[in-house]
Structures are given as structure tokens and as C-alpha cells.
Amino acid sequence: GGFDSPIRWQRALPDDQQHLCPFVSGRYFRGVKNGPSPKWMQDRLRAIGLRPISALVDITNYVTYDLSRPLHVFDADKVKGDVTMRLAEPGAEILALDGNTYRLDETMVVIQDDAGPEGIGGIMGGEVSGCTEETTNVFLEAALFDPIRVAETGRKLGIHSDARYRFEREVDPNFVLPGVEVATRLILELCGGEASHVVTAGAVPAWDRTVGLRPARIASLCGVDVAADRQTEILERLGFAVEASGERLEAAVPSWRPDIEGEACLVEEVLRIHGYDAIPEVDLPRETYLPQAALSPGQRRVAAARTALAWREMWEGVTFSFVSGKEAALFGGGDAALHLDNPISADLDVMRPTPLANLASAAVRNADRGYADLALFEVGPQYHDFAF
Numbered sequence: 001g002g003f004d005s006p007i008r009w010q011r012a013l014p015d016d017q018q019h020l021c022p023f024v025s026g027r028y029f030r031g032v033k034n035g036p037s038p039k040w041m042q043d044r045l046r047a048i049g050l051r052p053i054s055a056l057v058d059i060t061n062y063v064t065y066d067l068s069r070p071l072h073v074f075d076a077d078k079v080k081g082d083v084t085m086r087l088a089e090p091g092a093e094i095l096a097l098d099g100n101t102y103r104l105d106e107t108m109v110v111i112q113d114d115a116g117p118e119g120i121g122g123i124m125g126g127e128v129s130g131c132t133e134e135t136t137n138v139f140l141e142a143a144l145f146d147p148i149r150v151a152e153t154g155r156k157l158g159i160h161s162d163a164r165y166r167f168e169r170e171v172d173p174n175f176v177l178p179g180v181e182v183a184t185r186l187i188l189e190l191c192g193g194e195a196s197h198v199v200t201a202g203a204v205p206a207w208d209r210t211v212g213l214r215p216a217r218i219a220s221l222c223g224v225d226v227a228a229d230r231q232t233e234i235l236e237r238l239g240f241a242v243e244a245s246g247e248r249l250e251a252a253v254p255s256w257r258p259d260i261e262g263e264a265c266l267v268e269e270v271l272r273i274h275g276y277d278a279i280p281e282v283d284l285p286r287e288t289y290l291p292q293a294a295l296s297p298g299q300r301r302v303a304a305a306r307t308a309l310a311w312r313e314m315w316e317g318v319t320f321s322f323v324s325g326k327e328a329a330l331f332g333g334g335d336a337a338l339h340l341d342n343p344i345s346a347d348l349d350v351m352r353p354t355p356l357a358n359l360a361s362a363a364v365r366n367a368d369r370g371y372a373d374l375a376l377f378e379v380g381p382q383y384h385d386f387a388f
Contacts (some may be wrong), residue, residue: 001027007076007139009201010084013109020109021085021121023173023202024143025180028076032056032193034135041190051321053287056131059163059186068171068256070141070163072119076137078129081114082180085121085143092117095127096159104117108153109145122167124157136189142179144171144204156235160256174255175209189190213249221264222271224278234273235266302379314375319358321381322348327357338383 005028012107013020035176036276037058046054048065052058052138060071074083088104094117095101102120104110111120119125122145131138151168154160177198184195213235215228232242232249260266273278295303306316308381328334343349352358355378366374 001195003196005196007232008082011198011201012086020149022144022205025176025200027140027198028196029138029193032191056191061105064162068166069185070166072125072141073131074139075131075135076127076139077387079113084112095126096124121145123164124161142176151324170254170258174205193283207255209251210252213263221267226274230271234270310379314377317362317378323352324358325350331357354382355380
């Protein structure tokens with residue numbers, strides 16, 4: 001950068017919610033010319049289904065898709081004072097870049113200047129400070145946002161954006177400043193102008209972590225023998241820093257892999273590179289070479305009884321496994337241990353002592369409706385005590 005940025009970043013988040021936006025950086029550009037982006041960039045954006053808009057906007061979209069580093073550009077001449085990461089004021093509204101006006105609440109992170117909200121943190125910028133063909137001064141934003149809060153805000157507002165998609169799945173916390181430098185090179189190359197020094201607020205959260213891997217776990221979990229040296233080689237090629245520690249491998253997880261949580265994750269990484277086709281085919285052990293019966297004797301008896309009764313013009317009933325306390329008592333049931341704590345109905349508050357109770361009630365209902373000559377049967381459980 002060749003000068004100090006006239007716009008600075010501020011963070012005004014509550015002490016217990018600093019994680020909502022732990023770090024933000026930016027850079028001021030003056031004297032830029034915002035025309036169409038070059039053909040090579042437009043072709044690449046169209047190839048992934050994006051519509052080219054202008055050089056400045058296309059650069060942010062290109063970096064978002066190419067490096068998974070969401071960016072936003074403000075027309076610096078439309079920004080009033082410094083920009084602040086803060087929680088929205090209840091009832092505040094913003095006209096977003098999609099042309100819709102959204103009402104915000106106090107749980108949503110916004111980028112705000114002296115005039116009001118200029119963007120919804122991690123989701124979408126505002127129309128008021130958006131860049132146009134007349135833009136000559138630009139302020140670039142690159143930040144980290146809490147994935148859970150971004151997802152909650154997006155659901156509340158019903159906004160689906162490329163930035164939201166990436167932030168709610170976590171982005172590389174160590175690539176904020178490199179992302180600014182990538183965008184800087186593209187802006188100066190395609191739009192000209194002069195860049196300021198980088199301005200920041202907050203600090204990149206600690207992301208360093210180490211996960212242990214026992215080489216023998218590849219074989220025990222996946223049935224494939226992979227030499228420890230080969231495991232080390234695979235993990236190092238994937239960006240892990242690996243050191244041997246006794247019978248374990250200690251792998252330092254790269255910043256762009258938030259999905260690595262434990263040893264099983266490393267096993268999966270090794271195996272997918274080594275090749276799933278290396279997993280040997282193993283037949284399941286057979287307890288006997290004689291074919292097993294699909295149905296047990298009891299199941300066959302039930303099926304035979306159903307068939308025999310149906311041939312005798314009887315109708316099978318399927319009823320609840322509970323009845324009223326009065327009906328249960330008539331059939332020798334009603335034990336206190338079989339009363340339901342939360343019955344679906346006051347008339348169905350006791351586990352039935354026999355299906356006959358339900359069938360008797362069904363016969364009465366049918367008789368009341370003119371079907372007196374009816375034969376019913378049911379196959380189902382009955383309950384006599386707490387042990388069933």
C-alpha cells in the first residue's frame with residue numbers, strides 16, 4: 001500500500017459475542033476504473049453459472065469461487081465515516097444487493113457506517129454503497145464470521161447467497177489477509193488505481209490443532225494394510241505436518257480443513273487417497289450351509305391362522321394395544337402398573353389384558369351401525385403385568 005486508508009474498521013460487539021466476527025480486514029483503492037471484466041474472467045464466471053456484472057464485482061465473485069474466500073467491495077464515496085462490525089439495532093432495515101429490503105433484529109451482525117447498515121455480515125452487501133460504473137474509489141472487505149450465526153441469520157431473512165454458503169460451512173481462518181492480497185492484485189491489474197495500506201480490526205482466532213493417528217487403525221477400521229511411511233506421505237501431500245511419536249503419528253491439521261475432528265477423519269483421508277478399491281472383498285461367515293428359514297415357526301403359525309380364519313369369512317381387526325380402565329377390569333386387567341402416564345385419550349388409558357376387549361368394542365360399534373352379523377379376529381399382544 002502507498003497511503004493510509006481514510007476508512008478504518010471498527011468492532012463494537014458485546015464482550016461475550018466477540019466470536020461473531022473475530023477478525024476483519026480491508027483496503028482502500030483510489031482512482032479505479034470499473035468497466036467490464038476481461039473476457040477470460042467473464043468466460044469462467046459464465047461457465048459456473050454466474051452473470052458477469054462489472055470488473056470489481058466479478059473479482060469478488062471470482063475469488064469467492066476460486067479460493068473460497070468471500071469478499072465485498074463498497075463504493076467508498078458512498079460510505080459515511082468508518083465502518084463497524086456490530087449487532088443490528090432492532091427494527092433496522094437494509095436494501096440489499098438483491099433489490100429486497102430486509103428488517104433486521106438484534107441477533108444479526110451488520111456492517112454499519114454513520115448512516116446505517118451497509119451490509120449483512122457474512123451474507124450480502126447493501127445496495128446503497130454498491131459499486132457501479134461510476135465508482136472510482138473502493139473499499140474492500142474480507143472478514144471472518146461465526147458459521148452458526150450466519151446460518152441463523154440467513155434462515156431468518158430467507159437469503160441464499162454464495163457468501164452464506166461458504167461462511168456457514170466455515171472458511172479458512174488463515175486466508176483473510178492472503179485473500180485481500182489476491183483481490184488487490186486483480187483490482188490493480190484490471191481496474192488500475194492505487195491501493196492503501198491494509199486496515200484490520202480484531203485478531204485471527206487460534207486454529208492450530210493436532211490429531212493423533214495410530215497406523216494400525218487403518219487395518220482395524222478398514223481392513224487394508226497401509227505402511228506407516230505411506231500414511232505419512234499421503235497426509236503430508238494433503239497439507240498435514242506429520243511427526244512420529246512412538247507408535248502414533250501426530251498430524252498438524254491445516255487451517256483449511258475444519259472438517260478434521262479426530263482419528264477416524266485421518267483414517268478416511270489416508271484410505272480415500274490410497275484407494276477404496278484396495279479394500280479386499282471378504283465373504284460374510286456362514287453359520288451353516290443349509291438355507292435358513294425366512295419365517296420362524298411362530299410366524300408361520302400366525303400366518304396360517306390368519307389365512308384359515310379369513311377363509312371362514314372372518315374380518316381381521318387392527319386395534320390399539322390399550323383400552324379404558326373399565327373395559328380392562330371386565331377382562332381381568334387394570335393393574336396399576338399398566339396405566340398410561342400420558343394416554344392419547346381418557347378412554348384409552350390402560351394396556352389391554354386381551355385383544356378380546358378391543359374386538360368386543362369393535363363389534364358393538366359395528367352393530368350400532370347395522371352390521372350385527374359380523375365375525376372378527378385379531379392377532380396382537382396382550383398385557384397382564386408390568387413385565388408384559
